[in-house]
Amino acid sequence: MSRLALLLALLLGSAPAGAAVLERSVEHTRCGALIASARHELAEARLDGEEARVDLDARAWRLDEPAVYRRAGDEWVSEERHRVGDGAVRVRIALAPDAGRFVADVLPEPGGDFALAVAQYLPGLALPCRAQGRIVLAPEPGSGRSAASAAAVHALVRRATEQLYDQHFAAAEAGLLEAERLDPRSDTVRWMRARVAYLEGEALPASDRAGRLAAFERAERLADEAVELAPEHGEGWLWRGIARGRITTTQAGVRRALDVLRGERGPRWVAHCFERAIALDPEYVHFGFSAAADARAGAAQLYRLLPDGAWARPVIGVARDLDRAVALAREALAIQPARIEYAKELGVALLCRAATQGGDLAEAQRVLRGARELPVRTPYERTDRRHVRELLASAPAAACGYSRDAWDAGTLVAGVTP
Secondary structure (H helix, E strand, O other): OOHHHHHHHHHOOOOOOOEEEEEEEEEEEOOHHHOOOEEEEEEEEEEOOEEEEEEOOOOOOOOOOOOEEEEEOOEEEEEEEEEEOOEEEEEEEEEEOOOOEEEEEEEEEOOOOHHHHHHHHOOOOOOOEEEEEEEEEEEOOOOOOOHHHHHHHHHHHHHHHHHHHOOOHHHHHHHHHHHHHHOOOOHHHHHHHHHHHHHHHHHOOOOOHHHHHHHHHHHHHHHHHHHHHOOOOHHHHHHHHHHHHHHHHHHOOHHHHHHHHOOOOOHHHHHHHHHHHHHHOOOOEEOOEEHHHHHHHHHHHHHHHOOOOOOHHHHHOOOOOHHHHHHHHHHHHHHOOOOHHHHHHHHHHHHHHHHHHOOOHHHHHHHHHHHHOOOOOOHHHHHHHHHHHHHHHOOHHHHHHOOHHHHOOOOOOOOOOO
C-alpha cells in the first residue's frame, strides 16, 4: 500500500486532541523566499499510529509548509520531496518547541535537467541552503477542523501537482476529486481542478477543437465554483479569465470572437476577472508558476489584442490599452524574471506600442533579445524562444495581433496567455 493510501486508510477517523498557534519567524536564511515567516494553526493527531502535529493551514504548493510533523527526540520533524524538472529538492524542517527555534534545510537531488530547472525556477539561489529562526507555540482552543482530513487533502493536492509534471491528467483529477470529497468547501481544490482541465485541453492537438473546447468549458465551470466558494481569493478569478479567453480563441478567430464576446461573458467580463485576480493578489506560487504573475500576463495580452477603434468601448465594453498592457507585463516579469513567456509578452506589447503610438522600439528589441537568452525546458517555452526570434525579424506591427497558438497558423486571434 502506498504511503498516501495508508494515510487515507488509517487516519480519517482520528481527531485532534489539542491545538495551538505556531508562529515562525525567519531570522537567518540563504534560501530566499523559499522559507518564509508564517502563523498557522497546529493540531495534535495520531498518524499511522504515531503521535504527530498537523499544520491545518499548510498550503500544499509551498515547500516550507508541510502538513505533518513527527516526533524525533525533542523535535518535531517534517521531510518532503518536491520535484524540480527531472530532479527534486528535499525539504527538511525541524521544530524545537522547548528551545523556541526551527531549522529548515533545502537539499538538491539532481537528475536530468535539474540544473536548468533550478536556474529557471529559482534564479540566483544556490542549493543546498538553510533557513533558521524563532518559533512560538501558543495553545489555543482551535478551529475544530479535522487534522486527519487536512493532512490527507494536503497529500492529495501535492500528489496531483506532481502528476501534472508528466501530464497524468486523469490521475491528478481522481486525486483532487477525493480531496474534494474530504473537503467539499475547498476553493483550492476547485481551482486546482480547473487548472488540470485547462492543461488537459492545451495538451490536445489544435485540430481537436471539440475536445479542447470541452476541457476549457469544464475549467470555467470549476473556476466559477471556486469563486462562489471564496470570492475573496484571486485564483478562482484568474482561472475564470483564462478559461473564458481560451473558450473564445478555440471557437473562432478575432472577428467571430468579438461576436462571441459581446455576450454576458464578453471582453469586459474577462478583463474584470483578471483585474479582480490582480487586486486580490493570489498566493499560489510554485517554482516557475505564480498566479499573481499569470493574472498580469493574461490581462496584458488581452489589453494588447483588443480592438482599438472608437467603436470598441461602446460596443464591447473595453478597448485596446497598450500602456496598461506594458505596465502589467512589466509587473509579471518583475515577479518572475526568468520566465520567457512574460519577457516575450513585455517585448510584444512594447513592439506593438512602438508601431502604433511611437513608443521605444529599441527597448522592445532589447527586451526580446533578453528573452531569447532565458532558460527554456518545456515545449511551450521552446516555442516561445522560436517566436521571440521571429518577432525580432518581423515588422513591429505584426506583434499587435500575436498569440502563441495563432502565430504558426498565420491567423490573428484574441485570447490570453496559454
